[in-house]
Amino acid sequence: MNESTTRDADLTRARILEAAFDLFVDRGFAAVTMRELAEASGVTKSLIHHHFGNKEGLWDAVKEMAFARYYEGQKADLERSGDPDANLLSNSVVRYFRFLAENPRVVRLFSWAHLEGDSSCSHMDAELVELGAGRVRQAQEAGQLRDDVNPTHVVTTFVNACTQWFATCEHHADWPGMGSDEEYLADFLKIFMRGLQPD
Amino acid sequence: MNESTTRDADLTRARILEAAFDLFVDRGFAAVTMRELAEASGVTKSLIHHHFGNKEGLWDAVKEMAFARYYEGQKADLERSGDPDANLLSNSVVRYFRFLAENPRVVRLFSWAHLEGDSSCSHMDAELVELGAGRVRQAQEAGQLRDDVNPTHVVTTFVNACTQWFATCEHHADWPGMGSDEEYLADFLKIFMRGLQPD
DNA sequence: TTACTAACTGGCCGGCCGGTCAATTGGGGC
DNA sequence: GCCCCAATTGACCGGCCGGCCAGTTAGTAA
Structure with missing residues (x-):
């Protein structure tokens, strides 16, 4: 039987969120209309209002869902690899880079959200960076990394280098001299890791 | 005498462009209305249509103006510093970083343009990166930089690290452990330059 | 079976959207 | 001084915007 005919609020909300994610990622909040969202979700405009209040409520829900997934994944990653070798x-750099490679749409969503001034996820981002910085500090104290650089800046440097790569990858994909994702990652790691070797 | 009452097409166009730049930088293309653009420019909506055709024409003109300035400045910077020491x-990294620090709104404009799929400036960006990569290659051949990394990736790495820093600076400005612009730049340079030392 | 609640629909609303057009104004060339 | 054309205006357009609301339908608990 086709379950789409039966009533299931959770499923409906999930379907709306999924369709909204796609549309918002592609075109941003302002350029998407409620009518498009309704059609893409296969429900009526009124039903979206019923479940999410208004357009901004839906946008917030989409961002919250996407960031929650991102946050959980990253936190698990950071807490998993326990032994500081x-x-x-x-x-960590490789894992972060590969995560972005597999979730390029998440990068776009966060870019939109950030440009529009959203700061609701900032504290979670801060927490992740703090976690990573703590790991770097441990490695510095163990003599595995140079200790004359701010651990937070170390994390920020590689996060920036990875994020911006995927934020602009459609542009530079076919530029002369530009390598593939993996080639860029390899070169970045060469520079980054040697740059962090202790004296 | 107040010159704003006299007719001057060039001045009018410049005023519209300036006001549009501010509005588009802050809120993006889709979220800004022609009425807001007209009011901010101090002219009528019809006059904007007269000079720029339609909303998209104005948006294109704003992007073109901003990118032309950016491109000229960067190219001059790249061609000035002649002797490869x-x-x-x-x-170059310092100059690029400081340029972004002084023109954060340009970063925002390009972010909007890129998210909306604009690729009209891509070839100019490619040219700048190629110019920079050529310099890196010269330095590699002179034995001043390690030569086992792709020169284009070297340029991309520092451009990414700088660009993303300013794209997200409002977020992380007050995060615990995060230093100032100059402190981040100093740490990045430490890592980047040692990472590029020849064997 | 019934009564209740939440899911869901379709039609409608006021308002603002981008764009057009006819009319007016003013400055520069003759 | 006149004329012409570009600059500039304000009224106006059809259409779409987000949101609302009265009504219908389907599960669910008593």
Whole structure:
């Protein structure tokens, strides 16, 4: 039987969220209309208002869902790799880079949200960076990384280098001299890791 | 005498462009209305249509103006510093970083344009990166930089690290452990330049 | 079976959207 | 001084915007 005919508020909300995610990621909040959202979700405009209040409520819900997934994944990643060996930082960079490679739409969503001034996720971002910075500090104290640089800046540097790569990848994909995702990652790691070697 | 009452097409166009730049930078293309643009410019809506055709024409003109300024400045910077000494790359990073620090609104404009799929400036960006990559290659051949990394990736790495810093600076400005612009730049340079030292 | 509640629909609303057009104004060339 | 054309205006347009609301339908608990 087709379950789409039966009433299921959670399923409906999920379907609306999914369709809204796609539309908002592609065109941003302002350029998407409630009518498009309704059609893409397969429900009526009124039903979206019923479940999410208004357009901004839906936008907030989409951002919250996307960031919650991102946050959980990253936190698990950071807490998993327990033993602080010399490759921990390198592995973290690779994991972060690959996560973005597999979730490019999340990068776009956060870019829109940030440009529009959204700061609701800032504290979660701060927490992740703090977690990472703590790991870097441990490695510094263990003599595995140079200790004359701010650990927070170390994390920020690689997060920036990875994020911006995927934020602009459609542009530079076919520029002369530009390598693939993995080639860029390899070169960045060469520079980054040697740059962090202790004296 | 108040010159604003006299007719001057160039001045009018410049005024419209300036006001539109501010509005588009703050809220993006879709969220700004022609009425707001007209009021901010001190002219009528019809006059904007007269000079720029339609809303998209104005948006294109704003992007073109902003990117032309950016492109000229960067190209001059790249061609000025002629003698390839060991500090050339370091100086280039500093100059690029400081340019962004002084023109944060340009970063925002390009972010909007990129998210909306604009690729009209891509070839100019490519040219700048190629110019920079050529410099890196020269330094590699002179034995001043390690030569086992792609020069284009070297340029991209520092451009990404700088751009993303200013794209997200409102967020992380007050995060615990995060330093000032100059402190981040100093730490990034430490890592980046040591990471590029020849074997 | 019934009564209640939440899910869901379709039509409607006032208002603002981008854009057009006819009319007016003013400055520069003759 | 006159004329012409570009600059500029304000009224106006059809259409779409987000949101609302009265009504209908389907699960669910008593």
